[in-house]
Amino acid sequence: MDSVLGLQVGSAIFLNVAFAWLVGSWLARRWMSAVGASKTDTEHLLGSADIFAGALGVLAGCAGLWASAAVMGGVSLAEAKDLVWQMLTMTSIGRAGYISLGALALALAIRAYRSTAAWREWAVLAALGVFAFVRASMGHAGENGYWTIPFAAEVVHLTAMGAWTGLVFVSAWKAMGADALQDDSNRMGGYLEAMSVAATVAVIAIFATGLFNSWHRVGTVDNLLGGTLYTTALLVKVALVAVALLLGGYNKFFGLALARNSAQGIARVKFALKVESIVLLAVLFAAAVLTAQQPPAAM
Amino acid sequence: MKTLQKIVAACVFTAATIAAPFVMAHAKLSTSNPTPGAVLETAPAEITLTFNEKVEQAFSTVTLTYTDGKVIATDKAKVDVGNPKIVRLQTKGLSTGTYTVKWAVAGNDGHRRTGTFSFSVK
Numbered sequence: 001m002d003s004v005l006g007l008q009v010g011s012a013i014f015l016n017v018a019f020a021w022l023v024g025s026w027l028a029r030r031w032m033s034a035v036g037a038s039k040t041d042t043e044h045l046l047g048s049a050d051i052f053a054g055a056l057g058v059l060a061g062c063a064g065l066w067a068s069a070a071v072m073g074g075v076s077l078a079e080a081k082d083l084v085w086q087m088l089t090m091t092s093i094g095r096a097g098y099i100s101l102g103a104l105a106l107a108l109a110i111r112a113y114r115s116t117a118a119w120r121e122w123a124v125l126a127a128l129g130v131f132a133f134v135r136a137s138m139g140h141a142g143e144n145g146y147w148t149i150p151f152a153a154e155v156v157h158l159t160a161m162g163a164w165t166g167l168v169f170v171s172a173w174k175a176m177g178a179d180a181l182q183d184d185s186n187r188m189g190g191y192l193e194a195m196s197v198a199a200t201v202a203v204i205a206i207f208a209t210g211l212f213n214s215w216h217r218v219g220t221v222d223n224l225l226g227g228t229l230y231t232t233a234l235l236v237k238v239a240l241v242a243v244a245l246l247l248g249g250y251n252k253f254f255g256l257a258l259a260r261n262s263a264q265g266i267a268r269v270k271f272a273l274k275v276e277s278i279v280l281l282a283v284l285f286a287a288a289v290l291t292a293q294q295p296p297a298a299m
Numbered sequence: 300m301k302t303l304q305k306i307v308a309a310c311v312f313t314a315a316t317i318a319a320p321f322v323m324a325h326a327k328l329s330t331s332n333p334t335p336g337a338v339l340e341t342a343p344a345e346i347t348l349t350f351n352e353k354v355e356q357a358f359s360t361v362t363l364t365y366t367d368g369k370v371i372a373t374d375k376a377k378v379d380v381g382n383p384k385i386v387r388l389q390t391k392g393l394s395t396g397t398y399t400v401k402w403a404v405a406g407n408d409g410h411r412r413t414g415t416f417s418f419s420v421k
Contacts, residue, residue: 068409071405071409071410071411072355072358072405072409072411073358073405073411074411074413086357087357087358090355090356090357091355091357091358091405091407091409092355092407093355093407093408093409138408138409139408143352143353143407
């Protein structure tokens with residue numbers, strides 16, 4: 001993997017992880033508030049990680065724009081420094097890049113502003129919405145305009161992927177360890193139920209938009225049989241998504257029932273979520289490789 | 300019966316997930332004037348390249364090379380304002396011989412594609 005591809009893939013992974021974390025954190029805050037956890041405690045639990053995720057996203061966004069300039073100019077990263085401004089001001093992907101970066105920076109600034117006011121959550125949601133909207137326009141979905149079904153499907157797809165991945169990340173590594181949930185099984189049950197419903201909705205949305213995309217724009221899958229990095233990443237991604245679905249399915253159909261009755265059940269759900277989060281991280285890696293590669297159909 | 304339904308649902312989901320990434324088509328040369336390998340009676344005043352998607356002016360280049368490897372001096376290739384899928388290169392006074400057109404474009408998705416083809420003037 002050369003340095004340009006490495007930076008492109010690396011920045012895409014970190015940007016997607018940061019977006020997913022911020023979406024997951026936004027959802028977790030709502031659910032924790034709904035089950036009666038104190039807003040101050042929730043802020044204390046999630047605040048620092050949110051700031052870290054926002055900062056990581058901004059840095060990854062900047063690195064991604066640098067890599068994009070190198071890819072578009074067909075030059076090395078060192079040479080691409082002179083092309084970044086040209087790319088930002090003169091190309092669609094550059095303009096979309098700095099707007100999405102601005103949206104993420106706004107989300108970071110709002111999270112860094114320590115407050116439990118309600119407006120803050122809506123402002124973060126708006127910033128994340130702008131980010132998803134603009135990121136969707138960076139591919140082909142927005143080619144025929146923003147008010148089209150393919151573009152809407154892409155926005156939903158990105159948001160649903162962020163929600164699924166993010167709610168698993170945040171629940172596994174932060175929210176389920178909160179004292180407010182650990183000390184009260186009803187609260188924990190309410191949180192897990194809300195998380196399970198949201199995950200199901202997100203997976204259905206991913207499925208529906210994936211099916212729409214394939215129906216709308218796919219010509220043939222004959223090219224699937226080949227030895228390219230693209231094909232390998234694609235097959236790995238499919239396998240990993242299947243594993244993540246199995247883990248999510250286990251939690252939904254067995255884990256939650258056990259968690260209602262015992263601390264051991266809660267520990268099992270938490271463990272399954274941690275494993276699922278690692279699998280989803282690998283899915284994001286495979287997805288980033290796919291984004292950076294030419295599909296066999298286009299070669 | 301429920302097991303069968305689950306298997307069908309899993310297959311459909313997998314197919315959708317596999318198929319979805321193929322949406323990311325990239326800029327490809329659809330047609331050109333002159334066409335690759337063309338032998339022309341008169342020298343063209345313009346070379347036109349039509350791609351399957353919009354391309355970016357800032358990152359699109361076309362160079363013309365003569366048989367002996369010498370690069371022909373031309374203005375910078377321009378993306379058609381009315382139809383950004385078309386790139387035009389104005390050429391003046393091409394003499395008899397074989398020319399190689401080397402193009403590089405970046406699509407709206409940020410991916411770069413390159414290609415070459417040749418034509419001859421009698």
